[in-house]
Amino acid sequence: MTEKLPEAELIKQQSNYLRGTILEGLADRATGALSEDDTKLTKFHGTYQQDDRDLRDERRRQKLEPIYQFMVRLRLPGGVLTSEQWLGLDRIADECANSTLRLTTRQTFQFHGVFKEKMQEFMQKVAALGLDTRGACGDVNRNVISNVNPHRSHLHNEIHELSLAISDRLRWRSAAYAEIWLGDECVQKLGEEEEPFYGHKYLPRKFKIALAVPPENDCDVFANDIGLIAIVEDSQILGFNVVVGGGMGLTYGDPATYPRLATMAGYVPKEQIVDACQAICAIQRDFGVRTNRAHARFKYTIDDHGMDWFREKFAEYHGHEFERPRSFSLTSNGDRFGWVEGDDGNQHLTLLIPTGRVADTDRGQTRTALRKIAEIHKGSFRITCNQNLIIANVPPEQKAAIDAIVEEYKLDAGNRSTPVRQHSMACVAFPTCGLAMAESERFLPEFVDQIERTMEDEGLEPDAINIRVTGCPNGCARPYLGEIALTGKAIGRYNLYLGADFSGQRMNRLYRENIDVDTILAELRPLFRAYHETRKSGEYFGDFLVRTGIVEQERTPAMMHQPLK
């Protein structure tokens, strides 16, 4: 190799299969942190070292190190868990973390504020629930997400089975996980055999897979490295249209980085789909760029080599070619709230969990409420890709009991907030996210208030507009698929993106750069007025902006960096 590898890549390759010196670091009582190199490795184990950024400066003056703590993310393919698991995680939040649970945009849980000395206990308690955190972060395949599909129960089961199968196939295998967290003896090293699929290099970068069942696109299938769109005939899954090379992140000021919607590759029958995913992942493993992490995602591999090259490679790695894609149609990437009846007669309740934060605060006792539900609920829970929650498979006779709790704690089954709020989403950002440039989770509620007021001023009903806010351009709340999106530039300042569709199939574009909230609202006000005056019936805000030529139809990477105004 001529070009030299970035540090992160070397650390990974020389980590002795993700062991590094993590164990030694955990034993060091003089600091709450791990060595910088080890913090790169812990990601593969599902955990990030962070600190409470609200306290950073104060602590510096006190000559104390930052409040180092760990964010831990679970691997939970398809976002499904049992009541027992819910109750267990709820307990762990108190015993080992900051007493909150965070539902993520990839259908799983994040815990925040886990201190170093609590990490092993945490991991063991998670393992005791039959769960793990392996590969929830890091340069491997991430949590496999899939359509929550409440009303077609048998389809959901099958889709969920598949997400589990894919996730398991692409799970990393090294014994480091058991040694470091579960207290296993250090096994004699098996060398390459420790990672039959990944090898000691793992992937160049994170890798993401999603499964959608039309007409729903709640998982934003096009924002993933591999998107699988189920082709269903007489309520049987035949196979999948495979789209590749999706991803959201960009870096300000670097036009070589851009969000990208996955491109249609072709159709693969159901029986082959797990192998197909492994083959595609292997192509990225072998051809993805390792010399530049900013160019290491699969989307760039695809653009660098082109689709024809990819289809060839696929045939070579997989042994079969792609078949011609089948037709499909997606209508929304949001959630539908309230009760629906599945085709097996079971009831499913979708609840809005504002920014996915399950906590007890003066604003509401969400965590207690959900614990009470878990205590009586016999069915399962499903986390949606929009950070919301489904109480799934409720037998009809149980419905009333659950409704009572929902009532008592004023949980939102879509009846307590406006459609625009129901379709808003924000990433975590401050105080835990080390990359945040502006507030996001803590800012969204008031921002939606302001949006609602502005809409009202302009005579608009607070109809569904898909709003997404992130604290930086990395795109954790998939902002570039929001009809209105903000990405943080600095405290109180954001980039404003407009013009995505309502179903996750067209991105927005940069409209104005680095503006404060008043300016954002001032920009939106006239657009809302025009929308109110000339909107076609049922027309979504993003589509309106495109139809009226305020925002163009097609997208180029440049549009994500060059403001329209």
Added chain:
Amino acid sequence: MVIDLSSSPLTEDQQQHLNSILSGLNTDQVFWLSGYLAGRCAAGIPGAQVIAAPVVSVAAQTGPELTILFGSQTGNAEGIAEQMAARAAEKGLLAKIVDMADYKPKQLKNEQFVAIVTSTQGEGDPPDNAMDFYEFLHGKKASPIKQLRYSVLGLGDSSYEHFCKTGKDFDQALAGLGASALAARADCDVDYDDLAQEWIERVLEAVALEGGVSQSATQTATAAVPQASAYHRKNPFRATILTNQVLNGRGSDKEVRHIELSLEDSGFQYKPGDSVGIYAENNPVLVAELLETLGFTEGQQVTEDGQSIPLFDALTHHREITLLTPPLMKQWAELVGSDELRALADDSTELRAWMTGRDLLDLVRQWPVPELTPQVLVNTLRKLPPRLYSISSSQASVDDEVHITVAAVRYHSHDRDREGVVSTWLADRLPEGAEVSVYIDSNKNFVLPENDAQPIIMIGPGTGVAPFRAFLQEREERDASGPNWLIFGAQHFRTDFLYQTEWLKWRRDGLLTRLDVAFSRDQETKRYVQHCLRERAAEVWAWLEKGASLYVCGDADKMAPDVNEALLDIVSEQGKMTRDKAEDYLRQLNRDKRYQRDVY
């Protein structure tokens, strides 16, 4: 004071100049000057001869020498011994100072005059450097010393149960061996200066009367080489507070402050291990409350050090109103004329129990004195002593600053919130920019090894870690190659790890070889520095065998004894020796200045 210098080689107007200067000096200044000149001539600088000359002219005579032995932990007793020597020189008496640790007790048989100046430490224990001498006098080996004429000056603090015990013990022991007193013993409280001077004069008079005549003052001179600064304990420097920063994180039960003082233009020289003395100011609110209870007014005049000042000032700046002491209680009992109080004052255990957590306000409320006058009140109270704070900076790295690390003392007792005078004054009423009166209290018994290559083990929980920050700054400046091991302890890792970022940086840079921590309240069972020591027994022993010096700083009541206990166990277990041998081992370390403690 005017000296007849007729026998001197000085010219008329040189004499006049000198006399006019001398007459303007107070006793301290004269001591200083005499020590200074003596120091200069010891250093062989011509010009200092003027005073030495007449002394030399009486060199024909001989006579017995006065030996001044000092037992001192933080340097007060040593300082007085030096003053005594200087004063002896001035009086033309032959005298020499000896550190008790360096004194061969057998010598006592050959001595004629011995003056002992000693403080009391721990719970009535001798200072470290007095241990051996103390044990000798109280042991079997001691033989009669009838010829010996002696006197003892005890330094102490009457708020401690065993007031000046070590001094009293020496007095008894010597008398027990047949020696006879030159002058009556004096027991000094924290405001010791005046009584000490008076004792020095009495003793030297007696020595002079009994024929102690000087040959040369120069022997004492080196001991009396003065501090470069014109400021000292009796003439403190007004230092500006540059930084006053809390070191504990949110939610801590502790309030420890990092305070940076400006020593600009003070001329102070300090070294790691020294302390800063800070003159106290009582909380005006408490003073006002006291005045009100007593029916006095702020303005009423009282005499302090011969000057007439308002009562309010006297109680705010000059007298201790927070701590009660047995002497005060006895006097108070007389003033009140109550047998009940007399009885209490006489029963030391009962008294201690009563005094604990009470202050003057409690006393006057419970035992009002009929027709008490402001002056009588003031006279009954002891002088407000300065508080010492271990210096947490090295002058080599902060030049004209000095840093200290102060824990605010706050507690609730007898249904009132109580405050430590100086620590809460610093915490609550002294913002950056304010000034305090300070002096440097140098400590010969807590110093870095001369040898930069020598390993050191520093044990300093809580504010006890302060001097070790100075140690590391100094060793960093000196590029000292010796390994450094710090053992720190506090309540909680996240909020109470004093100077955490600095230790971690020094560990990264390789200056701090080992860093062990014990946080008592982060787990079920309490964990303290001594537990760290025990867990690392093998390493501790290895370091000691490699010649490491041990330093212990911080709490005197529990920590220091517990650490000593742990060290004894480690030495006997790792060194495979009996407990007695282990004790000898530690004592030898102490003699070799390889086991030094600064505890309070």
